[in-house]
Structure formats: C-alpha cells, structure tokens
C-alpha cells in the first residue's frame with residue numbers, strides 16, 4: 001500500500017515540534033508536576049525547573065540566612081533546585097542522610113582541594129576509601145587517646161603558660177584591650193600543630209605576629225571567589241583560558257604558599273624520623289607519625305616493585321600525608337578560633353556566669369593559676385578533670401549550638417539504588433543533592449526555646465527526655481560516619497583556653513561591632529573582630 005503524504009507536510013516541522021514537546025515534557029512538566037520532588041515546597045517557584053535561584057543566593061553569598069528564613073516559613077524540607085533539597089529535621093532528615101552514610105557531593109574536593117587535588121579524608125566523596133582512611137586516623141583522635149596523651153599534656157602546659165597567658169597578663173597589666181578572634185586563630189593553630197608535628201615544629205603564631213598575619217592573609221584570600229571555585233569551576237577554567245580570571249591568580253599563589261609552609265614541616269619531621277631521633281613527649285609528631293605508620297602497614301602490598309619506595313614508603317605517600325596534615329590544620333584553625341571568640345564574647349556579657357565558672361575552675365587540682373611554677377611536674381590539672389567540669393562544658397556546648405561555626409549546608413547525595421523517604425516525602429530517587437545545616441537545626445524553637453539567646457543553663461540539669469531531644473538536634477560536629485574526627489581534640493583545646501583565662505581574669509566587651517555571624521560553609525563574626533578588656537581577678 002502506498003502512503004500519500006499531504007502536499008504541504010513538512011518533516012522538519014514535525015521533528016522540531018516533537019523535540020519541543022519532549023523538552024517541555026522533560027524539563028518543565030516532569031520537574032513541575034510529575035517528579036516526586038514536585039510535591040516538596042520550593043524555596044522559589046523557579047526552583048522546580050531551573051537552578052537559577054540557588055545560584056543567585058550562592059553567588060551573592062546569602063545562602064545561610066535565606067534558607068534559615070525559608071525553613072522557618074515553609075517547614076523542614078525545601079526544594080532549592082530541580083535536583084536539590086535542603087532538609088533540616090532529625091527523623092527523616094539528618095538521621096537518614098548522615099546516619100545512613102549518603103556520600104558527599106563534589107563540592108568538597110572543589111572547595112577544600114589541596115596539593116593538586118590529592119584526596120584526604122575530608123575531600124574523599126566515596127564511602128569505601130573514606131572509611132579506610134578514617135580507620136587509619138581514628139585512634140590518634142579518639143577521646144581516650146586525647147585525654148591521656150603525654151604530648152598533649154606537656155604542650156598544653158607549655159603553650160598556656162609560656163605563650164598564651166603572658167599575652168592576657170600583659171593586656172590586664174597595661175589595660176590594653178585584646179582582639180580575641182585573631183588571638184584564638186593563633187592559639188588553635190599553635191595547639192594543633194604541636195600535636196601534629198611536635199612543639200619544636202609547631203607554629204608559634206601567638207608570639208610571631210608577622211608569620212601569623214602572613215598565614216591568615218593567605219588562608220582567607222580565596223573567600224570572595226568561592227562561588228566560582230565551587231559552583232562554576234568549568235566556566236572559571238574556560239574563561240581563564242580566554243584570559244578572564246574570575247579567580248585571581250593570587251588565590252592559587254596563596255594556597256601554594258600555605259602548602260609549602262606545611263610540606264616543609266612534613267619534610268622536617270621525615271628528616272628527624274630518619275635520624276631515628278627519640279622525641280621528648282612535647283616534641284613527638286603524634287598525628288604525622290601515626291598516619292605515616294598506618295600507610296607503612298598497608299603499603300607493602302600497594303608499593304611493589306620500586307626498591308626506593310619500599311625502603312621509604314613515605315616518599316610514595318608524601319602528598320597523601322601532606323594533604324591530610326594540611327586539611328587538619330585548616331579544620332582546626334578556623335573552627336576552634338571562631339568558637340572561642342564567641343565564647344569570650346558571650347561570657348563577657350555574663351559577669352555572674354564568669355564568677356560561677358571561676359569557682360568551678362578553682363576546684364581543679366591544681367587550678368590553672370598564672371604565673372605558675374613550670375618546674376613542678378604536677379603543675380597542671382589532668383585533662384580528664386578539666387573535661388568533666390559541668391559549667392565549662394555547658395558554656396562550650398551552648399556556644400557551639402548558638403554560633404555553630406560550620407553553619408552552611410553539608411552536602412550529600414541520595415544513594416543510586418532504590419528510592420528514599422525524606423522528611424515524610426516518599427519516592428525520592430537516587431542522585432538527588434541534599435543538604436542540612438547546623439545553623440537551621442540548632443535554632444529550632446520547639447527544641448531550643450528562645451534559640452537566639454545564649455543560655456548555657458539549658459544544658460545543665462533538667463529532665464532527661466528534654467536533654468536527649470536537644471542532643472539529637474545538636475549538630476555542630478555533624479553526625480554519622482563523616483562526623484568531625486577532631487572534636488575531642490578541639491574540645492580539649494577550647495576548654496583549656498577558657499579555663500586558663502577565667503581562672504585568672506574577668507573580661508568585658510570593648511568593641512564587638514559586627515558580631516553577627518557571617519555567611520559561608522564556615523562562618524565567624526561579620527566584623528572579623530571581637531575586642532575585649534581583661535582584668536586580673
């Protein structure tokens with residue numbers, strides 16, 4: 001049978017119409033009406049179809065504040081892009097996503113890349129390689145190890161008494177106010193690198209102001225350009241080829257400068273280890289040599305063939321070690337620095353609480369009084385007794401709740417297999433980007449009444465059920481398999497700084513303009529400063 005085509009029939013018109021219909025069906029009708037995500041409240045009507053809105057708020061760096069307001073209005077789950085959700089609740093939220101081991105998105109290796117993309121624990125997206133690396137590191141950061149490490153005990157005493165407290169003492173003596181945000185960055189870095197590399201190779205940012213300023217300048221250099229680095233890396237790279245640098249070359253130079261600073265220390269540790277030097281407790285490069293040994297254990301199978309590498313397994317792992325050390329420094333300096341600045345700011349408004357805290361601190365045996373006889377071997381309280389102080393603990397816990405430094409969305413992706421139920425919405429497919437944030441979770445008034453008020457008392461006493469609920473929603477360290485591995489170290493570092501200060505001084509605010517928390521994945525005071533006056537008690 002012969003098919004007769006109408007004289008005015010146009011094949012190409014038919015094809016174009018079909019194509020348009022398919023595009024409308026796939027990119028408009030499906031995301032808007034048929035996708036399981038279409039039932040979820042959208043942050044903006046366009047979010048169902050285009051990722052323009054989410055890019056807009058990320059470009060203008062207003063994501064945390066905007067999502068916080070929208071969650072208050074629209075509930076715990078929001079569609080923030082055609083394939084992206086923000087979820088802030090416990091059941092069906094962080095319990096499912098983070099407790100269920102959803103993998104990280106590529107945001108992490110983009111934002112936190114080091115040594116030309118040499119993966120470390122934080123930037124590894126996939127579960128299996130992550131858990132291998134985590135097993136290698138867990139013990140050195142476990143609570144039992146942190147609270148009994150001779151390296152930490154020796155260095156705590158030395159850093160507090162020879163570097164930190166003299167600065168406060170001088171400020172109180174001369175009645176010169178201190179800017180405590182930068183001071184806290186310096187303290188956190190010195191304290192952490194002393195554990196990582198040993199005290200001899202640690203930073204000395206508390207005393208060496210020039211190197212501290214140099215380091216912090218490079219550390220924060222890329223912040224204004226993060227949108228291009230994390231959200232539009234291909235576009236930035238393409239325009240870079242054409243000579244348009246959305247991310248100034250200086251940002252790369254800054255990262256290289258810090259990488260060099262770090263790798264020189266790694267090399268120096270290697271040199272000392274090669275000499276089989278016996279380290280004094282304070283000079284033991286605890287974190288570095290722990291990971292180095294862990295690599296050596298697995299390397300005989302991996303590094304076969306090259307004699308040189310078999311003899312010096314660290315050579316093969318040089319960048320792995322450096323990348324891991326680099327990342328832990330970055331994790332420690334900013335997070336602990338900002339948290340401490342907020343602790344001092346809040347306490348400075350509560351002289352009554354400073355007095356109760358001091359009474360508690362004076363019960364330590366011996367208390368952290370300054371000046372102190374450093375030749376006395378039992379001249380500091382045991383870390384376990386500092387850790388166990390209830391008022392100190394509540395002050396830190398409440399600061400981490402009210403001012404969670406990792407305030408931005410922690411991004412994950414739904415597992416490829418099967419469908420998922422999140423915040424009561426069923427049928428969510430694999431491959432959907434999801435994120436949660438401590439800045440939203442910890443401001444839930446149903447769990448934390450008057451969430452904007454800093455009230456350490458909420459963590460003291462009270463009924464068990466209420467405390468249990470608060471702990472479930474407390475998310476400053478994240479949760480699940482990717483929870484902060486440095487939390488016990490950070491807690492010890494921060495508790496000792498607070499204890500040392502408030503045993504010896506009172507504080508009051510001189511200048512806290514811009515204390516409101518800024519934007520970003522990690523966020524400190526917008527004004528970048530907290531100036532306090534310390535007075536001898």
Ligand code: HEM
Nearest residue numbers: 121122328331332335336406410477478482484485486490
């Ligand atoms: C106040 C201090 C700190 C806070 C609030 C904090 C918070 C966090 C949070 C929320 C995460 C999860 C982030 C995400 O998955 O998106 C994290 C992960 C991590 N933190 Fe911390 N952190 C602190 C201090 C430290 C310190 C001192 C170290 C030093 C070792 C550290 C090392 C890490 C590492 C390596 C990870 C990645 C863990 C993994 O992927 O399994 N953190 N931290």
